[in-house]
Each structure stands twice: as structure tokens, then as C-alpha cells.
Amino acid sequence: MSDGGVELAPSRAAWYTEQDPTDIMNSALIIIFGITAFALFLGIRARSGHDMDLEQWTVGGRSFGTIFVFLLMAGEIYTTFTFLGGSGFAYGKGAPAYYILAYGTLAYVISYWLLPPIWRYAKEENLISQPHYFAKKFDSPALGLLVALVGVVALVPYLVLQFKGLGLIVSIASYGSISSTLAVWIGAAVVTVYVMLSGVRGAAWNAVVKDFVILGIVVFLGIYMPMHYYGGFGAMFDAIEKAKPGFLAFPARGSSVTWFQSTVLLTALGFFMWPHSFGSVFTARDERIFRRNAIVLPLYQLILLFVFFVGFAATLQVPGLQGPDIDLSLLKLSIQTFDPWFVGVIGAAGVMTALVPGSMILTSAATLLANDVYRSNLKSDASDAVVRRLAQALVPVIALIAVCFTLYGGSTIVALLLMGYNFVTQLFPAVVASLLTRNPVTRQGAFCGILTGAIAVAAITLTKSTLGGLFPFLPESLQDLNVGMVALVINLCVTAIVSALTQQGLARAPSRA
Amino acid sequence: MPLRLLALLPFVGILVGVAFVNHVEPLVFGMPFVLAWIVGWIILSAVIMGIIYALDPSNRMR
Numbered sequence: 001m002s003d004g005g006v007e008l009a010p011s012r013a014a015w016y017t018e019q020d021p022t023d024i025m026n027s028a029l030i031i032i033f034g035i036t037a038f039a040l041f042l043g044i045r046a047r048s049g050h051d052m053d054l055e056q057w058t059v060g061g062r063s064f065g066t067i068f069v070f071l072l073m074a075g076e077i078y079t080t081f082t083f084l085g086g087s088g089f090a091y092g093k094g095a096p097a098y099y100i101l102a103y104g105t106l107a108y109v110i111s112y113w114l115l116p117p118i119w120r121y122a123k124e125e126n127l128i129s130q131p132h133y134f135a136k137k138f139d140s141p142a143l144g145l146l147v148a149l150v151g152v153v154a155l156v157p158y159l160v161l162q163f164k165g166l167g168l169i170v171s172i173a174s175y176g177s178i179s180s181t182l183a184v185w186i187g188a189a190v191v192t193v194y195v196m197l198s199g200v201r202g203a204a205w206n207a208v209v210k211d212f213v214i215l216g217i218v219v220f221l222g223i224y225m226p227m228h229y230y231g232g233f234g235a236m237f238d239a240i241e242k243a244k245p246g247f248l249a250f251p252a253r254g255s256s257v258t259w260f261q262s263t264v265l266l267t268a269l270g271f272f273m274w275p276h277s278f279g280s281v282f283t284a285r286d287e288r289i290f291r292r293n294a295i296v297l298p299l300y301q302l303i304l305l306f307v308f309f310v311g312f313a314a315t316l317q318v319p320g321l322q323g324p325d326i327d328l329s330l331l332k333l334s335i336q337t338f339d340p341w342f343v344g345v346i347g348a349a350g351v352m353t354a355l356v357p358g359s360m361i362l363t364s365a366a367t368l369l370a371n372d373v374y375r376s377n378l379k380s381d382a383s384d385a386v387v388r389r390l391a392q393a394l395v396p397v398i399a400l401i402a403v404c405f406t407l408y409g410g411s412t413i414v415a416l417l418l419m420g421y422n423f424v425t426q427l428f429p430a431v432v433a434s435l436l437t438r439n440p441v442t443r444q445g446a447f448c449g450i451l452t453g454a455i456a457v458a459a460i461t462l463t464k465s466t467l468g469g470l471f472p473f474l475p476e477s478l479q480d481l482n483v484g485m486v487a488l489v490i491n492l493c494v495t496a497i498v499s500a501l502t503q504q505g506l507a508r509a510p511s512r513a
Numbered sequence: 514m515p516l517r518l519l520a521l522l523p524f525v526g527i528l529v530g531v532a533f534v535n536h537v538e539p540l541v542f543g544m545p546f547v548l549a550w551i552v553g554w555i556i557l558s559a560v561i562m563g564i565i566y567a568l569d570p571s572n573r574m575r
Contacts, residue, residue, distance in 0.1 A: 098551055102527050105555045109523050112562060233543030241537050241545075248537045248545040257535055261528045288572055295562040298555050305552060 028344030029174050035213070035348035036190055039355055042209060043194025043202035050201065054388040057199030058128040058367045059282040064204065069289050071207040072200075072280040072360065073111075074300055078214050079357040080165025083350055084327040086304055090311030092326030094247035096255035097308055103264045105298040107271030112294040114272060116287035117435050123282075129364070130278040130427075131372035137434045140443040141376040143450075147427060148372040150454055151275035152365055154420040156402055158274075159361045163188060163406040165327075166354035172331045173347025175340065184406050191355050192399045195362045196392045200283060203359040210352035215303060217349045222306020225313035225333065233309070240315055247315075254480060262482040269488075270425030276357075276364040365398050366391040419461045422484040426453035426491050433495075441495055444502040449495030456487035516565050523558040527551060 050056050060068070082100065089097035118133065125136050130151060135144025163184050170183035178186075194202040230236035241248055250257045272278055284290065307330075314329040318336060321329055334346050370391035375382045382390075427450060433441035441449075459465075460483050467486065468479030534550045541549035566572055 095545070095547065098548055101555065102551055105558050106523060106527060109520050109558060109562065112520070112565065113517070234540050235543075237537070237540055237543060237545055246537075249535050249547050250531075257532045260531060264528060291566055291569070291572060295559055295566055298559045298562070302552065302555055308548075 027339070027341035028347060029177060031341060031344035032170060032174060032178075032347045032351060035209075036186070036351055036355075039206050039209065039352065040190045040194055042205045043190075043359070044197050046194070046201040046205040047198040052197075052199065052388070054371075054384040054391075055126070055128060056201070057388055057391065058363065058371075059279065060200050060204065062123060062282060063285055064283040065285055066289050066292060067208070068204045069280065069284045070293050070296065070300075071211050072204055072283065073277065073293060074207075074211065074297060078211065078303075078353050080162050080169070080350065080354045082304060082307060083214070083218075083353045084165055084168065084330060086307040087311035087314070087330040088321075088327035090308040091314045091321065091329035093255065094244070094315075095250050096260065097311070099260050099264050099267070101301065101304050101308070102260075103267040103271065104301045106264065106268035108294045108297040108301075110268065111272060111297075112291050114432075114435070115281050115290040118278075118431070119281050119284055119287050119290065127282060128279075129367045129371055130273075130275045131368055131376075133278070134427075134430070134434075134446070135372065135376055138430075138441075138443040138446055140447070143443050143447050144372045145377050146447055146450060148368040150423055150426070150450065151368050154423040155275060155361050155365045155368075156398070156405070157420055159358055159365070159398070159402040160405045160409065162354040162358040162361070163402055166351060166358075167406065168328070169331065169347050169350035169354070172328065172335070173343050173350065175335075175343075181407055184403055187351065187354060187358070188399045188403045191358045191362060192396050195359045195366075196395045200280070200360070200363050203356055203363060204283070206352065206359065207356050210349075210356045213349045213352055217346055218303055218306045218310075221330070221334070221346070222309040225310050225337070228337065229313055229317050236309075236313060240312060243316055253476070256477075256480045258477050258480040259482060262480075262485050266425055266482050266484045266488065267421060269428045270421050273424040273427045273431065275368060275424075276360040279364050279367070280360065362395055362398060366394040369394050369398075419457050422457040422461070422487060423454055425484060425488060426450050426457065429488075429492055429495055440499060442499045442502045445495045445497075445499030448498040449491045452494045453487050453491030456490045457484065460484075460487060516569060519561055519565055522561055523554060526554040526557065530554065 050061065055061050064072070086097065086100055089100065121127070121137065122133060127133050127136060129148075131144040131148035134147045135141050166187040167180035167184040170178050170187070171180040174183075194206075198205075226233050226236040230239055237248060250260055272281070281290070310330050310333065314333040318329060318332045321332070331343075331346070331350075334343055338346075370387045374390060375387050430441055430446040430450060433439050433446070460470075465483055466479070467474065467481045467483050470483070470486065471479075530550060531547060535547050537545040537547070539546060544552065
């Protein structure tokens with residue numbers, strides 16, 4: 001994941017100075033503002049007809065049908081990371097971008113068996129969050145607290161990424177007439193208001209609009225750009241292969257096939273371990289929704305292919321973007337190709353890709369803190385109404401922290417972001433074990449495993465270790481394994497050993513399963 | 514259990530398969546071969562999940 005960059009470098013200003021500013025005020029800006037206002041309206045309206053109690057606010061009263069659940073789960077696919085980062089990845093690194101296409105598919109295959117039992121248990125126990133699941137399943141508020149903390153530490157940088165992307169999209173698509181900073185404040189305010197009022201329902205309604213808009217835009221761009229600049233897909237890839245031999249297949253070292261395999265596997269396991277994805281499972285009305293979605297979601301994922309096509313089209317058309325700037329390739333190529341009003345439409349779609357995941361993340365993070373930190377560990381007699389009010393009050397606080405990180409956080413946040421996915425993947429072994437008829441993992445085992453796994457992730461990320469660096473004796477092909485594997489293996493070992501040492505938990509486990 | 518074995522195919526196709534098809538030529542539907550391979554497996558995965566859904570007795574209730 002690459003960082004969008006907080007400030008707009010002066011070099012970027014160069015592409016919008018040629019435009020007549022009044023012209024822009026009339027088109028791009030109006031469209032971006034229009035869709036943002038619409039998102040706000042829809043997000044607020046989403047509450048109407050529902051008594052916003054805790055269960056409504058956090059999990060939509062467990063009443064969502066196939067479409068809502070589908071779009072909330074697909075929400076993970078089309079974030080600003082995929083919109084800007086996916087095209088940027090293809091633009092800057094070539095073939096390694098294919099991993100983004102592959103991991104979701106495997107995650108959906110797993111989801112067919114993983115999600116229905118989680119949903120069933122959540123319904124029985126009236127669960128509203130991921131740490132809540134752990135706390136109940138392992139009968140341990142302390143484990144819930146640990147999972148909540150891991151979750152918040154992973155979620156906040158993810159929210160920052162959405163805000164950064166939003167700022168970038170708006171400032172560029174408005175040809176500089178709105179600064180990135182102003183865009184971040186406006187976006188954060190909009191999402192805060194409708195999340196406070198409507199919770200997950202606001203996210204769901206906006207997910208509908210977002211997916212329609214983004215689907216249309218991405219498919220159009222993905223077909224138009226290769227046709228317009230190269231005359232076709234084959235011609236485009238031929239031209240890239242000629243200009244950059246080997247760019248379209250995995251390299252022998254670095255982001256090699258081994259890297260692809262290990263990264264796809266790790267990411268597929270972590271996919272539903274994000275607190276907001278895990279929580280979206282609870283919104284479903286019945287469990288067959290997940291099995292049905294497992295058929296369609298892989299195909300839906302294919303839309304990312306068109307994002308790649310845009311990035312590949314940009315490789316030879318707007319060459320020279322380096323480092324974090326590769327994420328700008330889609331917008332830069334669009335500005336070079338289209339009139340301002342259409343750039344506005346693309347910008348508006350980009351705003352939606354930030355708002356929807358942003359609202360899910362905010363709802364989740366607030367719920368985690370209010371329900372699983374406050375109620376479970378500090379004040380166990382707090383009523384649902386108190387928890388809901390606290391969660392609502394925490395929304396602007398979390399949003400503000402994320403805005404500060406976005407505007408003043410510098411590069412520290414990038415390290416946290418790299419950790420995010422590997423952090424949440426550490427929850428996977430305990431979740432799977434908890435679903436077995438005889439859960440072999442004790443609460444102490446799960447606690448120690450997750451904790452050491454998370455510490456290992458932090459240590460590896462902060463020291464920028466690679467597997468080759470840690471274990472130079474490994475054969476060359478294995479040195480490119482995603483280093484997150486190390487943390488997961490450590491986690492598994494600790495979980496197994498501690499569980500074996502604390503057997504009395506095992507004897508009681510079946511009764512709770 | 515045989516249903517779950519069927520679900521292993523996408524893992525084999527995508528994770529193991531890519532190691533054997535990591536080349537650009539020939540282009541398939543205009544796409545580099547390895548990309549087309551992944552896309553093909555995504556479509557196959559949907560088909561496989563469809564078959565599993567149809568055969569799975571737990572979807573026949575109600």
C-alpha cells in the first residue's frame with residue numbers, strides 16, 4: 001500500500017494551471033459538491049423509519065438483505081486504495097498488482113464456510129462487534145479488549161488512508177481550486193455527521209450509490225483508455241511488453257511468484273478479520289446470503305481488472321511518476337484525456353470510494369471503544385442506550401484524530417498502515433479454532449498468540465525486515481515470502497503451546513461452542 | 514466433505530498455477546497470459562461456488 005501524500009507537491013500544480021478557473025467552478029466542482037451533498041443527504045435519510053438503538057446503529061438491526069450485505073462486503077474492494085492505489089500499482093510495478101485481483105476471490109471461497117457459523121453465533125448472543133465475538137466465544141473480556149485494541153490500531157490508519165485519498169482526489173479533480181486540506185475537513189465532517197445519525201445504515205445506503213457510480217466509471221475508463229490510446233487491449237499490452245520487457249509478468253526476485261503466493265494467501269485469510277468487515281457479517285438477515293454472495297462476489301471483483309487497464313494505459317502515456325506519486329496515474333491520465341466536467345464525475349466517484357469505507361471504519365472503531373473497551377472492561381452495567389450515546393460521541397473524536405494524522409502525521413502513519421493487514425490476520429487462527437466443534441484453543445492461548453503475533457508484526461514492520469534478511473540461509477525462492485508469514489507462524493506456535501499448557505479451558509470449551 | 518475438496522481447486526489454480534504460467538506471451542483476449550490465467554480462475558471460482566451452492570443440502574431448507 002502506498003501513501004497518497006499529504007501535501008500537493010508544486011509539480012502537480014502544473015497540470016491544472018492551463019485550465020480557465022471559472023470554467024472549472026462551473027463543472028468539476030459542482031459535480032463533486034453535488035455528489036458529496038447527496039451522500040450526506042442519503043446518509044442522514046438512512047435513519048428514517050428506524051428507532052436508532054444500539055443494535056440498529058451498529059449492525060442495522062440484523063435486517064439487511066442480499067444487496068446491502070453484498071455491497072457492504074464488496075465495500076472492501078473499492079476503497080480509495082483500489083481506485084488510486086490499484087491503478088497506481090499497475091502503473092508503477094506492473095504484474096505484482098495482479099495480487100489485488102486474486103486475494104478477494106480466495107477470501108470469498110473461504111467465506112462460504114466461515115461466515116454462516118459466525119453469523120449464527122452472533123445472532124444467538126446478540127453480538128454487535130468483532131471483539132464482542134471473541135469475548136463471548138472465549139468467555140474472556142480481556143481477550144475482547146486485546147482484539148478491540150488491535151482493531152482500533154489497524155482501523156485508524158485505514159481511515160487516514162481514505163481521508164488522504166479523498167483530499168488528493170478532490171484537489172486534483174477540482175484543478176486545485178479546493179485544497180487537499182479543505183477537502184479532508186469537508187469529507188471528514190460529512191462522514192461524521194451521517195455516521196453519528198445513522199451508523200451502519202448510512203454506510204449501506206451510500207454503498208449502493210458508490211457502487212453504481214464507480215462501476216460505471218471504472219468499466220468505462222478501463223475500456224476507453226486502452227482503445228483511445230492504443231487501439232485495443234492486445235495492442236496496449238504489446239506496446240508495454242516492447243517498451244518494458246518483463247513488466248507484465250512476475251519478476252524472478254522481489255515481488256516474485258513466491259511473494260504473490262504468500263501475499264495472496266495471507267491477505268485472503270485477513271480479509272474478513274477487519275473489524276468493519278467482520279461487523280458487516282452481523283447485519284445480515286439470514287445466513288444463506290453469505291453462501292449466495294460467495295458465488296457472485298468473485299465475478300464482481302473482476303471490475304478491478306478495468307482499474308488495472310487504466311493504470312497500464314497510463315504507463316506509457318503519463319510516464320515519470322515516482323514513489324507515492326504513482327497513485328496519481330489514473331487522475332493524471334484522466335485530466336489529460338477528458339473535459340473538466342467528466343474529471344469532476346471521476347472525482348465524485350473517488351469521493352464516494354473514500355466516504356463509504358470511511359463510514360464503516362468510523363462506526364466500527366466507535367463501537368469497539370464504547371462496547372468492548374468501556375462496557376466490557378470498565379463499566380459492565382452500562383445500558384445499551386449509554387453505549388450507543390458513547391459510540392456516537394466517539395465518532396467525531398476518532399474522525400478528528402484521523403484528520404490530524406492525515407494532515408500532520410507525516411510518514412509515521414505509513415508504517416502503521418503497512419501493519420494493518422498483518423495485524424488483523426493474527427485474529428484468523430483463533431476465529432477458525434473457535435468454530436470447531438471441540439475448540440482446541442484456550443482463552444489464554446488465543447490471547448498470547450494474538451499478542452505475540454501483533455508484536456512480531458510491529459517488530460518486523462518497524463525494522464523493515466525481509467525474510468531473506470532474517471533467514472539468509474533460506475533458499476532464494478523462499479526469501480521472497482511475505483514476511484507477515486513469520487508473525488502468523490509465531491502466533492500459531494504460541495497459541496498451540498499456551499493452549500496445551502492451559503488445558504482446563506479445553507474441557508469447558510465444547511459447552512460454549 | 515467432497516464439496517470442500519472442490520473448493521480447494523481455486524487455491525490450487527491461483528496459488529500453485531501461477532508459478533507455471535508466469536509469462537506474457539501469448540496474449541489471451543488481449544491480456545498477458547498470467548493475468549488471463551488469474552481472470553480465468555476467478556470466473557471458474559464463481560462457477561465452482563455455484564456448483565457447491567446447488568449441491569449443498571443446507572441451502573435446500575425452507
